[in-house]
Amino acid sequence: MKTADDTAAAPRILLIGKIGQVGWELRRTLAPLAQIICVDFPEIDLTSGDSIRRWVRDSRPNVVINAAAYTAVDKAESEPDLAMKINGTGPAILAEEAKKSGTLMVHYSTDYVFDGAKKDPYVETDPPNPLGAYGRSKLAGDEAVRAGGGEHLIFRLCWVYGARGQNFMLTMMRLAREREKLRVVNDQTGCPTWSRLIAETTALALKQMLGARDPSAFTGTYHLAASGATSWHGFAEAIVDLMPAEGRKCVMVEPIPTSEYPTPAKRPSRSVLSCEKLRRTFGLHLPPWDESLKQVLERS
Ligand SMILES: NC(=O)c1ccc[n+]([C@@H]2O[C@H](COP(=O)([O-])OP(=O)(O)OC[C@H]3O[C@@H](n4cnc5c(N)ncnc54)[C@H](OP(=O)(O)O)[C@@H]3O)[C@@H](O)[C@H]2O)c1
Numbered sequence: 541m542k543t544a545d546d547t548a549a550a551p552r553i554l555l556i557g558k559i560g561q562v563g564w565e566l567r568r569t570l571a572p573l574a575q576i577i578c579v580d581f582p583e584i585d586l587t588s589g590d591s592i593r594r595w596v597r598d599s600r601p602n603v604v605i606n607a608a609a610y611t612a613v614d615k616a617e618s619e620p621d622l623a624m625k626i627n628g629t630g631p632a633i634l635a636e637e638a639k640k641s642g643t644l645m646v647h648y649s650t651d652y653v654f655d656g657a658k659k660d661p662y663v664e665t666d667p668p669n670p671l672g673a674y675g676r677s678k679l680a681g682d683e684a685v686r687a688g689g690g691e692h693l694i695f696r697l698c699w700v701y702g703a704r705g706q707n708f709m710l711t712m713m714r715l716a717r718e719r720e721k722l723r724v725v726n727d728q729t730g731c732p733t734w735s736r737l738i739a740e741t742t743a744l745a746l747k748q749m750l751g752a753r754d755p756s757a758f759t760g761t762y763h764l765a766a767s768g769a770t771s772w773h774g775f776a777e778a779i780v781d782l783m784p785a786e787g788r789k790c791v792m793v794e795p796i797p798t799s800e801y802p803t804p805a806k807r808p809s810r811s812v813l814s815c816e817k818l819r820r821t822f823g824l825h826l827p828p829w830d831e832s833l834k835q836v837l838e839r840s
Pocket residue numbers: 557558559560561562563580581582584585586587606607608609610611626648649650651678696697698699700701705706
């Protein structure tokens with residue numbers, strides 16, 4: 541991998557997935573740190589090895605960040621091959637190309653690699669056991685990035701939301717303007733995490749790694765999620781409480797079991813992530829999920 545001396549002047553970052561929730565925030569957060577080459581589908585296509593190799597070879601980055609993915613959890617059940625190509629094979633080729641050129645790779649994973657059977661928060665070494673096609677495809681990507689043998693950071697995220705993109709918070713806000721009552725599952729628990737905090741944490745960790753005498757000491761997988769935990773119902777109630785009252789119709793968020801809201805993909809019932817390794821290694825700690833939610837809604 542290129543060392544701190546090589547990169548001190550102006551690290552070049554190839555950011556794949558610039559339009560996604562996390563990618564969009566990364567683009568602005570990384571701007572003071574590096575020269576960023578941003579790309580998204582269809583200029584780059586993670587189903588095409590040629591496309592991936594061409595972008596890495598032409599842009600000659602010090603760091604490649606893969607924030608692109610197939611993220612349609614339910615649709616993946618009917619398109620498992622496409623999900624696997626984008627989330628499994630694409631990152632494998634990217635990791636291979638990164639290793640060849642001594643480029644550090646940053647990649648994102650998901651809490652959906654776990655089956656949710658563990659009562660305590662998941663740590664990085666817990667055995668994965670995805671319940672659906674999306675989780676299986678993401679797990680294949682994680683394993684491929686590790687197997688690629690190059691320097692890397694894999695951040696496992698949970699319940700990503702923000703002021704842009706397709707996410708639960710924006711869906712609940714729209715529904716709360718349309719309906720008096722929302723029915724939301726209360727038997728799935730996770731850590732809603734603001735896309736902006738993911739980008740900022742990534743940037744701070746990356747800066748430490750690039751500036752380190754031995755960057756390889758940081759290579760590995762890290763859980764990156766807000767503190768605390770809630771159910772989708774708890775998250776929805778907080779969203780409705782905090783959203784602007786103007787135009788809001790919703791007066792009640794009713795808790796329901798998952799059995800009353802069947803979806804094509806099975807989801808873990810409890811996928812809380814322990815972020816102790818991130819704190820220990822980088823000294824980074826994310827605030828409670830509801831504090832971030834307040835900040836996001838103050839701005840919208
Ligand atoms: N969202 C969550 O709750 C969540 C939770 C845990 C982990 N994660 C992980 O976090 C990362 C970022 O997620 P996100 O929510 O920011 O994703 P997102 O908003 O869905 O954005 C994904 C981006 O990838 C692009 N993309 C799709 N297919 C592609 C292809 N074949 N080639 C190149 N780009 C392609 C999409 O383009 P189009 O819009 O044109 O398809 C989109 O711009 C992903 O690795 C995801 O698996 C997300």
